[in-house]
Amino acid sequence: ASHADAVLAIRGLDKRFGGVRAVADLDLDIGHGERVSVIGPNGAGKSTLFNVIAGDHRPTGGRIVMFGTDITGESTRKRAHRGLARTFQTSKLFSTLTVGDNLYLALCGRPGSVRRLRNANRDRARRARAAEFAERVGLGERLRTEVGELSHGEQRQLELVMALATQPRLLMLDEPAAGLSPAERGGLMDVLTSLDRDVTLLLIEHDMDIALVVGERVVVMADGEKVLEGGPDTVRSSDLVRRIYLGG
Ligand code: ADP
Numbered sequence: 398a399s400h401a402d403a404v405l406a407i408r409g410l411d412k413r414f415g416g417v418r419a420v421a422d423l424d425l426d427i428g429h430g431e432r433v434s435v436i437g438p439n440g441a442g443k444s445t446l447f448n449v450i451a452g453d454h455r456p457t458g459g460r461i462v463m464f465g466t467d468i469t470g471e472s473t474r475k476r477a478h479r480g481l482a483r484t485f486q487t488s489k490l491f492s493t494l495t496v497g498d499n500l501y502l503a504l505c506g507r508p509g510s511v512r513r514l515r516n517a518n519r520d521r522a523r524r525a526r527a528a529e530f531a532e533r534v535g536l537g538e539r540l541r542t543e544v545g546e547l548s549h550g551e552q553r554q555l556e557l558v559m560a561l562a563t564q565p566r567l568l569m570l571d572e573p574a575a576g577l578s579p580a581e582r583g584g585l586m587d588v589l590t591s592l593d594r595d596v597t598l599l600l601i602e603h604d605m606d607i608a609l610v611v612g613e614r615v616v617v618m619a620d621g622e623k624v625l626e627g628g629p630d631t632v633r634s635s636d637l638v639r640r641i642y643l644g645g
């Protein structure tokens with residue numbers, strides 16, 4: 398990708414928690430429209446990397462350039478306005494609101510405020526769009542269901558379409574397949590492989606099938622460091638990756 402197409406340029410990124418170096422001197426470039434998977438064992442620093450990119454944690458060192466602007470010190474809110482949407486490893490939905498209301502709020506902008514539901518009944522166009530997004534992950538019949546009553550898998554799917562509803566330029570998903578049934582995993586795969594190319598995708602995924610099918614480039618992390626970067630075939634045939642996962 399040329400410089401003009403750079404979505405992320407990360408240099409020397411470091412994040413320490415006391416004595417733990419969760420992310421260590423990490424460089425990463427991501428171009429417009431790329432699909433990049435981040436894999437690695439538990440504790441490798443994958444979620445911390447996302448938290449630092451999204452602004453939920455301040456890095457201890459290094460720089461993050463997003464869409465050509467240094468955003469290292471910017472708030473999460475400002476990054477969201479630049480077009481970054483992310484999901485978390487655990488749910489951040491409004492559990493006492495319905496599926497439809499959650500999606501409505503996501504469509505209202507980033508981040509949504511519950512106050513905006515006051516106008517929801519009059520805003521039929523946006524209501525209809527919320528229904529369309531629900532359909533994409535098979536939640537079309539669940540618009541009036543409170544989120545707290547959805548299965549774990551349904552909640553994860555809802556989070557994903559809520560992130561999509563904000564029309565992100567950069568979408569970061571942290572283990573979207575975790576806790577999903579095989580059928581739901583299939584649905585997730587369909588959504589991810591049919592994403593618009595205007596959306597750049599950064600995906601943390603434990604399920605290797607999904608990580609290596611969706612990810613056209615794969616970043617392998619271990620102990621906070623990027624230990625390998627390459628195409629899915631490189632990762633599949635890597636002795637290093639085998640050793641990391643088997644711990645041998
Ligand atoms: P992964 O997502 O790859 O499993 P994490 O980024 O969650 O890894 O964790 C990397 C390391 O950082 C782990 O040793 C973890 O215990 C530590 N860590 C992550 N978040 C925090 C935090 N908020 N406070 C203290 N230590 C943390």
Ligand code: MG
Binds near residue numbers: 443444445486
């Ligand atoms: Mg994690």
